[in-house]
Amino acid sequence: MSARHPPNVKPSSSAEKRAAASNFTSTSSRPRVPSGGMGGENERRNSTTAHSRKQSAATTAGERRIEKREVRERETEIRRTRSPLKHSSESRVNARNRAEKPQRHTERASGSAAVARKTPEGPQAPWAPQASLVPHTTAPLASRISIPPRALTAPSSLLPQPLDQLSLEAQETAIIEDLLFVFMGFEGQYVRFVDAYNPHDEKERLVGPQFRILPGLDPSLRDLTTSMLKMASRYIAVETCVEVLSREEYGAVNHALCAAVRRLLKDYLTLIAQLEHQMLTNPSFTLHVLNLHTKQTSHMLFQLYTTGIELLKANGVLEDDESEDSLDDTDNIEGILESLKGGGNVQLTSKKICKGGSVLGLITRRLSTMSGDPAARSLLTTLLREASRPYMAMLNEWLHHGGIKDPHAEFLIKEQKSIKRERLDQDYTDEYWEKRYTIRDSLVPPQLEGVKDKVLLAGKYLNVVRECGGVDVSKVVQDVPTSFDDSRFLDNVNSAYAYANSSLFNLLLTTHALPARLRSLKHYFFLDRSDFFSYFLELGSSELKKPARNVNIGKLQSLLDIVLRQPGSVAAEDPYKEDVKVQINDIGLTNWLMKIVNVTGLDQDAANTNSISNYTPATTAPVTDDSQITGFQALVFDYAMPFPLSLVVSRVTLTRYQLLFRYLLSLRHLETSLVECWGDQGKTSAWKHRSKNPKIELWKRKAWTLRARMLVFVQQLLYYCTAEVIEPNWASLMSRLKEEGGEDAKGKGKEKEGEEGEVKRTVDELMQDHVDFLATCLKECMLTNSKLLRINNKIMSTCTMFATFTSSLSRYLITADPDLASKANAAKTQSISHRHSKSASQPYIYDPTRVDKMFDLLTKYEDNFARHLKILLDTLNYLAATETVVFLSLCARLSSAGEGGMVVGVGEGGTFGS
Numbered sequence: 001m002s003a004r005h006p007p008n009v010k011p012s013s014s015a016e017k018r019a020a021a022s023n024f025t026s027t028s029s030r031p032r033v034p035s036g037g038m039g040g041e042n043e044r045r046n047s048t049t050a051h052s053r054k055q056s057a058a059t060t061a062g063e064r065r066i067e068k069r070e071v072r073e074r075e076t077e078i079r080r081t082r083s084p085l086k087h088s089s090e091s092r093v094n095a096r097n098r099a100e101k102p103q104r105h106t107e108r109a110s111g112s113a114a115v116a117r118k119t120p121e122g123p124q125a126p127w128a129p130q131a132s133l134v135p136h137t138t139a140p141l142a143s144r145i146s147i148p149p150r151a152l153t154a155p156s157s158l159l160p161q162p163l164d165q166l167s168l169e170a171q172e173t174a175i176i177e178d179l180l181f182v183f184m185g186f187e188g189q190y191v192r193f194v195d196a197y198n199p200h201d202e203k204e205r206l207v208g209p210q211f212r213i214l215p216g217l218d219p220s221l222r223d224l225t226t227s228m229l230k231m232a233s234r235y236i237a238v239e240t241c242v243e244v245l246s247r248e249e250y251g252a253v254n255h256a257l258c259a260a261v262r263r264l265l266k267d268y269l270t271l272i273a274q275l276e277h278q279m280l281t282n283p284s285f286t287l288h289v290l291n292l293h294t295k296q297t298s299h300m301l302f303q304l305y306t307t308g309i310e311l312l313k314a315n316g317v318l319e320d321d322e323s324e325d326s327l328d329d330t331d332n333i334e335g336i337l338e339s340l341k342g343g344g345n346v347q348l349t350s351k352k353i354c355k356g357g358s359v360l361g362l363i364t365r366r367l368s369t370m371s372g373d374p375a376a377r378s379l380l381t382t383l384l385r386e387a388s389r390p391y392m393a394m395l396n397e398w399l400h401h402g403g404i405k406d407p408h409a410e411f412l413i414k415e416q417k418s419i420k421r422e423r424l425d426q427d428y429t430d431e432y433w434e435k436r437y438t439i440r441d442s443l444v445p446p447q448l449e450g451v452k453d454k455v456l457l458a459g460k461y462l463n464v465v466r467e468c469g470g471v472d473v474s475k476v477v478q479d480v481p482t483s484f485d486d487s488r489f490l491d492n493v494n495s496a497y498a499y500a501n502s503s504l505f506n507l508l509l510t511t512h513a514l515p516a517r518l519r520s521l522k523h524y525f526f527l528d529r530s531d532f533f534s535y536f537l538e539l540g541s542s543e544l545k546k547p548a549r550n551v552n553i554g555k556l557q558s559l560l561d562i563v564l565r566q567p568g569s570v571a572a573e574d575p576y577k578e579d580v581k582v583q584i585n586d587i588g589l590t591n592w593l594m595k596i597v598n599v600t601g602l603d604q605d606a607a608n609t610n611s612i613s614n615y616t617p618a619t620t621a622p623v624t625d626d627s628q629i630t631g632f633q634a635l636v637f638d639y640a641m642p643f644p645l646s647l648v649v650s651r652v653t654l655t656r657y658q659l660l661f662r663y664l665l666s667l668r669h670l671e672t673s674l675v676e677c678w679g680d681q682g683k684t685s686a687w688k689h690r691s692k693n694p695k696i697e698l699w700k701r702k703a704w705t706l707r708a709r710m711l712v713f714v715q716q717l718l719y720y721c722t723a724e725v726i727e728p729n730w731a732s733l734m735s736r737l738k739e740e741g742g743e744d745a746k747g748k749g750k751e752k753e754g755e756e757g758e759v760k761r762t763v764d765e766l767m768q769d770h771v772d773f774l775a776t777c778l779k780e781c782m783l784t785n786s787k788l789l790r791i792n793n794k795i796m797s798t799c800t801m802f803a804t805f806t807s808s809l810s811r812y813l814i815t816a817d818p819d820l821a822s823k824a825n826a827a828k829t830q831s832i833s834h835r836h837s838k839s840a841s842q843p844y845i846y847d848p849t850r851v852d853k854m855f856d857l858l859t860k861y862e863d864n865f866a867r868h869l870k871i872l873l874d875t876l877n878y879l880a881a882t883e884t885v886v887f888l889s890l891c892a893r894l895s896s897a898g899e900g901g902m903v904v905g906v907g908e909g910g911t912f913g914s
Helices: 014-028 037-081 088-109 168-183 202-207 219-245 248-281 287-314 331-341 357-369 374-401 421-426 431-435 446-467 489-511 514-525 531-539 553-564 589-600 651-683 694-741 743-756 763-780 786-804 806-816 818-835 850-882 887-898 909-913
Strands: 191-193 211-213 413-415 437-439 580-584 635-639
Touching (some): 168 219, 202 219, 248 374, 287 357, 357 374, 357 446, 589 786, 635 651, 694 763, 694 786, 786 850
């Protein structure tokens, strides 16, 4: 009996013949089937199948033992060569070994014929690619193992059996095994990267590689495989994105986001391991089953991929022409300053970085866009919660300790460390309060957009309290929200804001006695109950009459200390009198004010209204010549204000006090000069003598009237500034302070703040009230308008010149009257003979034309004073109708100075009657 062969198939080799013979022998030794040739044929097939299964199982078990031994040997070799400090490489090597295990299994399963292939030149050298360590990066968990070589570089001896030579079931099995490799980022035997892909190019890996399937695959399997390859491409892109954004320069929020994504990728790899187990143990595991198991994970990777692409474009890693630079340019200022101080190189080119609040804002916007997708919403919510944890840690540190722990400059509050509180004495721009802590608008997450001002103020207030020792920074803040999805998030901000505000209020009003300090400032700068100041001007008049550059400041300071300690004065009981210092300013008041007006633009509206007079707007040219100003015109007080009161009474606000002080001092000094002029005229015989010439008597009365009008002008202006401007505004400011400083109000305020987290009044409002008080006083005292400054300066200069010209007027009066000239010469001769002096002074010579010259000179003073006063009144009337009505009362007061007749109520009735 010969062996049976399938139809049209003959043994073509001795090996096949031996196999057929063995089959025949084994078959013929078995009992025959009684009838039915098909029954015997089925029995032979079943026995052959069982025998092949047993042999395959034994072979598989032996191969697995060999594979395990090879894996252990390779792990031992890698441990010897790798750095002991990088634990991340171990996980990647193990993943590679696990990936190589099914690959070797597939290579063996492809048959011994593929391994035994030889080229015409003979057997090739074994292909042994080596793994190496890559240089360190700032991402601690980034891979340090070199990228495996491309499959296209493998020798031809390792090429698998073509797909068109495999059955449909074998194709499906091979593709499933390849997909499990590809899902982990490796090439398979039949699924490989496209030839144009360069795995060493970081941008190509970030975008994600494209795959190609070797020809010969069944179309149905090809379509399904192609759709599943998108997940593998996104996995490689997401894994690379995590390594990139984990670098140090991208900040803690990006690091936390990468940690969350890394946990999701770990679950993804766990799923791949489970699918591999199903492939090896479940005969019914097909490509469709694999597709169903990866659907949800594929969607998750799609969301991670699109989010990562947006982040990479925002960071400038991938090109995006529509994106805007999210880096605050001023963030580099601190680094540049530090580099310059350290003598290092300064890098002026800055890289666009999306970090901190910008990342949270990007995830939040994606969350709102994907709100209709439950899976995407759940995933993005998890990412937002995890990414916001370091940001919330910085926020809680700022809200509850007043400190900033922001090494990567990603918090919404920016600290300018170069602005120190030691510079408050020279800070003329309020930099410490306004610029030391500012908001980075580009880094404010949407969750904080509505309360960003509260966040800024809460930390600023608490920072001041902390610097004064009022906050225990070592105390750990507990029971606070750690992410944005916590329902107590806004309550935490409001309660911290309320606590910081009340703490700073208590520190200013109670501990450092702000109201008492303000009253002290009023005594010295607004000349309130200023008996001590009159005494000081009297003692220092000899020094203050000198030119400003020749004044001895030390002598004036000694005189002021003596006056302030004088028993009975209001300053003697002031505990802060030691903080008052004397200064001499080399710039006149008018020029100083004109510079301030030009810089701040306080009178831009008024400068455009030239219909009142022919005066031009303020210019940079000086109004007066300050080279010869006297000590009276240059005297100014300074005040040493301790921290934290220096935040309320800063150098800027103290400058406003000084401006008002110099203006009031000029009015007081001019009033004193005019009163002394009146006294000299009342004592001098030339003024008391009734001349026979009626023109001289008329001239006297005109001089008295002009002096009285000037004195009325100065007195009314001084009264208006003190009684109608400063006092009412001061009372309003103190009443607002008492609302916060009173025990009942303060207790109720604290109770309300503690219960509801609401603040009735903030420290910034208090500071603004103080600034508004000074600004109102300056404006209503006519010190913020260039027109009023020029007109007022001319009137004051006219009055000052007339007061200092009194002695000259007395000499003119003597030479104009022959009787007075003869009497004066006789008195002078008698005085010289009495003193036995050899030197003779110039005698008075009678000059009949002197009377006309005296009238001409006095008329010039009268016309100049009347003309400028008329312009001042017209300007005040216009401003009272357009800006502030308070100027109406000043117009009514000053109108009496414009009257040419006798003025009643100035205390000089006896003089006019003489």
